[in-house]
Amino acid sequence: MLLTCILFVRNVFGLVVLVSMGLGLTVAGWRAPPFWIGELYALIAATTCLNAITSVRVLFFVTESSVGGVTNASDAMTMQNM
Helix, strand or coil, X not given: CHHHHHHCCCCHHHHHHHHHHHHXXXXXXXXXXXXXXXXXXXXXXXXXXXXXXXXXXXXXXXXXXXXXCEEEECHHHHHHHC
């Protein structure tokens, strides 16, 4: 997560969220009982799977979205341009 922050994140909100999540997960890994570490792992895995399912449209249909007159590229479009 720290490497991601250094290489890709360019706004304060992203840095704050990723650094705090990374520190929180590190502390949980060291201090939490094994049962709760397994539960946290299952929660993160389920959340990641659900996000992947709901984002299939974005992955296969590289599009832009317009919110309030401002056009934003999807993550897939940004990767394609890079």
